[in-house]
Amino acid sequence: MNNIAQRDAFWNKIYEIAAADRNVVLISADMGAPSLDKFRKDLPAQFVNAGIAEQNAVLIGAGLALKGKKVYLYAIAPFITLRCLEQIRVECSIMNIPMTIAGVGAGMSYEDSGPTHHALEDIAIMRSMPNITIHNITDSVMARAVAAMSYNIKNTTYVRIDREVFPDIYSPDTVFTAGASVVKTGKDFYLVSTGCMTHTALQVAKRLEERSIHAGVIDIYRFPINEAFLMETLRGVKKIVTLEEHFLAGGLGSALGEVIIDNSLPVKLRRLGIGHDKGFCYKYGGREVIREYYGLDKGSLERKIEEFLKD
Amino acid sequence: MSGSAGSLKNKSYELRKRVLDMCVKAGTGHVTSSLSSVDIMVALYYGGILKYDTDNPQWNARDRFILSKGQASPLLYAVLADTGFFELSELDRFAQLDGMFGVHLQWDVPGVELTSGSLGHGFGVAAGIALGALMDKDLFMVFTLLGDGECYEGSIWESAMFAAHNKLNNLVAIVDRNYLCVTDFTENIIALEPMEDKWRACGWNVKRVNGHSIEDIVEALAYVRCRRSHKPLVLIADTVKGEGIECLTNNPIWHGQAPKGKDAEMARVCLLMRQDNE
Numbered sequence: 225m226n227n228i229a230q231r232d233a234f235w236n237k238i239y240e241i242a243a244a245d246r247n248v249v250l251i252s253a254d255m256g257a258p259s260l261d262k263f264r265k266d267l268p269a270q271f272v273n274a275g276i277a278e279q280n281a282v283l284i285g286a287g288l289a290l291k292g293k294k295v296y297l298y299a300i301a302p303f304i305t306l307r308c309l310e311q312i313r314v315e316c317s318i319m320n321i322p323m324t325i326a327g328v329g330a331g332m333s334y335e336d337s338g339p340t341h342h343a344l345e346d347i348a349i350m351r352s353m354p355n356i357t358i359h360n361i362t363d364s365v366m367a368r369a370v371a372a373m374s375y376n377i378k379n380t381t382y383v384r385i386d387r388e389v390f391p392d393i394y395s396p397d398t399v400f401t402a403g404a405s406v407v408k409t410g411k412d413f414y415l416v417s418t419g420c421m422t423h424t425a426l427q428v429a430k431r432l433e434e435r436s437i438h439a440g441v442i443d444i445y446r447f448p449i450n451e452a453f454l455m456e457t458l459r460g461v462k463k464i465v466t467l468e469e470h471f472l473a474g475g476l477g478s479a480l481g482e483v484i485i486d487n488s489l490p491v492k493l494r495r496l497g498i499g500h501d502k503g504f505c506y507k508y509g510g511r512e513v514i515r516e517y518y519g520l521d522k523g524s525l526e527r528k529i530e531e532f533l534k535d
Numbered sequence: 536m537s538g539s540a541g542s543l544k545n546k547s548y549e550l551r552k553r554v555l556d557m558c559v560k561a562g563t564g565h566v567t568s569s570l571s572s573v574d575i576m577v578a579l580y581y582g583g584i585l586k587y588d589t590d591n592p593q594w595n596a597r598d599r600f601i602l603s604k605g606q607a608s609p610l611l612y613a614v615l616a617d618t619g620f621f622e623l624s625e626l627d628r629f630a631q632l633d634g635m636f637g638v639h640l641q642w643d644v645p646g647v648e649l650t651s652g653s654l655g656h657g658f659g660v661a662a663g664i665a666l667g668a669l670m671d672k673d674l675f676m677v678f679t680l681l682g683d684g685e686c687y688e689g690s691i692w693e694s695a696m697f698a699a700h701n702k703l704n705n706l707v708a709i710v711d712r713n714y715l716c717v718t719d720f721t722e723n724i725i726a727l728e729p730m731e732d733k734w735r736a737c738g739w740n741v742k743r744v745n746g747h748s749i750e751d752i753v754e755a756l757a758y759v760r761c762r763r764s765h766k767p768l769v770l771i772a773d774t775v776k777g778e779g780i781e782c783l784t785n786n787p788i789w790h791g792q793a794p795k796g797k798d799a800e801m802a803r804v805c806l807l808m809r810q811d812n813e
Contacts, residue, residue: 249670269670272666272701274697275693275696275697277690277693277696277697279655279659279689279690279693280659280662280690280693280694280697282659283656283658283659283660283662283663283690283694284659284660284662284663284666284694284697285663286659286660286663287659287660287661287662287663287664287665287666287667288663288664288666288667289663290648290649290660290663290664290667291663291664291666291667291668291670291671292667292671293667293670310653311656311659311690314650314653314656315656315660318650319642319649319650
């Protein structure tokens with residue numbers, strides 16, 4: 225466990241790549257971080273500050289990519305996906321110009337900054353477009369591995385980075401090509417989660433274990449979902465609960481539901497995430513307080529899961 | 536100028552006729568938006584300004600031309616066919632079954648650099664290419680043609696500030712200032728003037744030219760590769776929407792549609808009369 229920020233794990237690896245290839249260019253929408261400061265100081269010719277202007281950042285990135293550069297964009301998650309969504313649609317999706325869009329602040333990781341900074345619909349929106357791959361980062365090991373993979377992308381990749389520092393759950397030699405991983409085996413049912421909620425899922429599974437409920441945990445870290453992997457892994461499974469710190473509309477649960485329906489899987493699915501009934505919120509006191517409001521705290525999750533299992 | 540003034544004028548007429556023919560046949564296309572840009576495009580493609588190789592559209596050292604006002608695609612397609620990027624017969628299939636291209640600009644057509652249709656994109660991408668060229672010490676220039684209505688898009692000004700700050704003196708923007716949008720004249724919608732001041736305030740060198748004088752445009756761009764200024768250059772080219780076909784000019788109703796039936800015949804006659812008068 226190295227327990228470093230996903231952001232730093234990602235940018236430290238990109239720094240190594242950029243130091244070896246001057247065609248790598250980082251465009252920041254006025255974002256600061258120690259790992260970025262090192263890049264800016266040591267590789268100034270490869271660092272571009274686009275200002276607080278995400279539309280311009282994507283356009284400049286597209287132009288640089290057309291010129292043969294390997295382009296990395298960086299800004300706060302809802303801004304670098306939504307403010308410039310139509311630029312992403314035209315340049316990245318329609319024209320399939322490859323670039324890596326790194327957004328920091330997955331889910332409610334901006335906590336007290338409020339709903340303008342919470343990323344609760346970005347997975348739904350980004351996965352609705354062709355030629356866009358989403359990597360929702362679970363830990364710093366994955367962040368570094370995704371950074372390494374991003375050097376050879378053929379289409380635009382949105383890397384969704386959490387601000388919170390989580391314990392690493394993956395070993396450094398993990399290969400992240402499947403897009404999903406069984407991080408805990410189980411026999412009674414499966415918790416399917418993404419990003420930060422995989423850590424929660426593991427904690428919930430552990431607590432359920434104490435009551436002799438054996439839950440498996442699958443971490444979906446890439447969209448579109450690897451259907452073949454899921455079909456194989458979920459064979460014979462009767463019940464699935466999805467966990468996501470994201471609106472239910474279009475998120476992980478929706479995506480998994482599509483796989484289940486399309487393949488006529490005989491399985492019961494319960495989606496746990498943020499309903500539109502609760503909407504956006506201004507709640508202060510940290511991420512757990514916000515999760516309690518949305519019913520995504522561990523206690524609420526356990527209760528809902530147990531009710532679902534009784535059905 | 537590589538062609539004589541007379542032959543360039545003839546080329547303008549020829550391109551106007553091609554634009555009208557292809558749009559009338561297809562029953563669609565932005566005729567008037569194309570017509571206002573014809574003389575600018577003749578200056579660029581036939582006046583010795585742009586470097587391009589029709590046999591090798593992806594030639595590394597080519598100048599990049601980005602049509603940011605992608606609704607003028609019929610004009611660019613006519614130019615690309617006429618210069619030899621693809622067969623002229625392709626124009627007959629404009630926006631039709633089995634055609635190579637349609638109403639808005641498509642990047643996979645030989646000679647086209649970028650998809651366009653949604654406004655405010657091409658200009659910023661052009662700035663990105665220009666930045667990449669400076670990073671790589673490439674000598675080609677990046678030219679981009681904007682509509683004046685396109686300048687309502689906020690991203691234009693984000694990119695304008697960026698280009699000036701990053702000293703992209705290999706970037707040339709031309710604003711087709713035809714004063715007309717979809718529903719009304721720009722100065723009635725939201726005033727765009729003083730246009731020169733806006734660009735100058737963003738850090739650009741600004742020249743205002745008669746957008747229907749090929750000579751003036753060529754002259755304004757003649758030494759564009761050896762300017763001493765670090766600033767990017769914008770030409771604000773005053774034009775008339777529908778120029779060359781009087782019955783289509785200065786009336787917003789003709790935005791985004793091709794004349795049909797008697798209107799099409801009238802347009803042809805207008806174009807012919809204009810040619811005879813010159």
